[in-house]
Amino acid sequence: MKKILQKTKQFLVSVSVLSVMFLSIPAGTALAQQVTMSVSPPLVQTLIKPGKTILIAYTFQNLGDPVPVKIHVRSFIPHNALGEQYIKDSIEGPVRFTLDNTDLVFDEPFLMKSGSSRQALLRIRIPEGAPEGDYYYTILAEAQPPAAADASVSQARTSIGSNILITVSETGRTEVKAHVSEFTIRAPLSFRIGNTLYRIFDSADPVPVTLTIANDGRNLVQPQGALVLHGMLGDKTSFPVVSQNILAYSERMIRFSSPAAGNSVIPQSGTLRGFFVGSYTLSTNITFGEGTPQLISSVSFIAIPFRYLLGIAAAAIIAMLLILKMKKRGSDEDEP
């Protein structure tokens, strides 16, 4: 019994000593931090009169490690036809932004715990007399990087944003002024005779299409309609376009419902797939809503079943050679 008590005592002393040692050794600084943030809604678009105020509720969620976050609004401009944007360092234009939350202030960090979400009530005010036109902004939640350590490091500041498209109008009418700036089919073989460009495809090839629409007006527009493929036998196939926003004085490549090739280096609006034979014309049938002008443009291509013809020709040649060989063998055998 005494032996057991002594052993228990020894065990407890060892555990205590080890615990004290383990706790007293400073733990390594765990600086690796994952940032995962989400925002909803991803886009807000408003048509608004001067003098009016609206309130939008944004929900930001932290799905990563705890992180200090700052919220701010910045102006942006469209950058190219692919829907990219430049976010500026400041807010430009007459629109005024405030946060209605009592405990949230622009550009002041607050801690977001793991798994927590935060609603930011963004009040947007259009002052009386604000010029009519479009104003584009991004609300950003910016996760601050951890404090720099005593090492060579690259730290990441991470921002997630949601765009705000504001059209200021006294009457609710907007300017619709647009044109097709590019409507092309990139063919593997093309040549020009006179003023006509001939684009040649193999019948089984996918046909890549690029459609870019330029907005020459001061308000954003949304194309509606379809691309219509006319075959030489009167057959007709329609490909609805995706109603994406084309911002004021910018252009945008418009997608249609036949998806673009996934590994394409050159951006495309979409790809026509199928087995085409003969001459085809692809035309636009696009408007921007009721009573707006129709954008008309067309492009044509010729599809020839080269591979099939080559296969048939090769088979015919092989068959002819075989027949000739058999005939020759027959005539050799007939000879005395």
Add this chain to the structure above:
Amino acid sequence: MKPRVLSSVILAGIVLFVGISAVHAVNMDSGKYKIQFGNLNIGGAKMTDPADSTYNLTSTLGQTAAGQFQSNGFIVKAGFQYIYTTIPFTFSVSNTHVDLGSVMPNSPVTSPITLTVSFGGAGQYVVTAGEEGPMKNFSGFPVTDTACNGGIDTCTETLAKPWTSSAAYGFGYSMTGTDVPADFADATYFRPFADLLAAEPPATVMQSTNVTEDTTPTPNPSPTAAPVLTGTPRQMTHQSTLTFRMNVSPLQATGNYQTVIHFVATPSF
């Protein structure tokens, strides 16, 4: 028995009326503020004719209300016209503190991080990156931004080129994975970061221009119309790896070098 029937009828009536009013609750008002929900929440819908699905009609309540504009003075729409989703846009950086360790002259060090974007079908998005000044030590002595191998292999903020020479110095990054720029031909291709302090525009490091992948390709052999975008909300995750690389010359001052890379992820407009 009769009073029980009567009370049941009254109760049913109350339930019905309460139900109807709840369905129409769209905006929330108080003396202080009003939260206006966009079409995403109140009425975005896709209708297909029941006969043979020939016609599709998409509707968004916020867009049909010219009268509403006249009376209220505004129309608000949230979300995308062409997709019906409540899945938020999410962006993730696997590590915000990338330790490059001890950097020895002519011995390049690399360290990867993972960028992840997920969204519910309205797939157009852009992720940009830029550095808040070049890598510097505490004395302000910089590591130059890489020019890659130099000569014909000179890279820029928007054009990746091979960086394989251990005698080529600087700090840069390469990209592999989904939605990365096409100029990152393989893992040996690098770019320098755009310097945000020098007013260089941040470079796109991930981008998707496909609005949704939830479409069915036109079937072979005859050319037939692809179906209208279904707009079915679907969680899609795109992931890429960004690898930092630093290589210093023997003349580089010793010390710890640091910089901050600013990543910005936005769903497109």
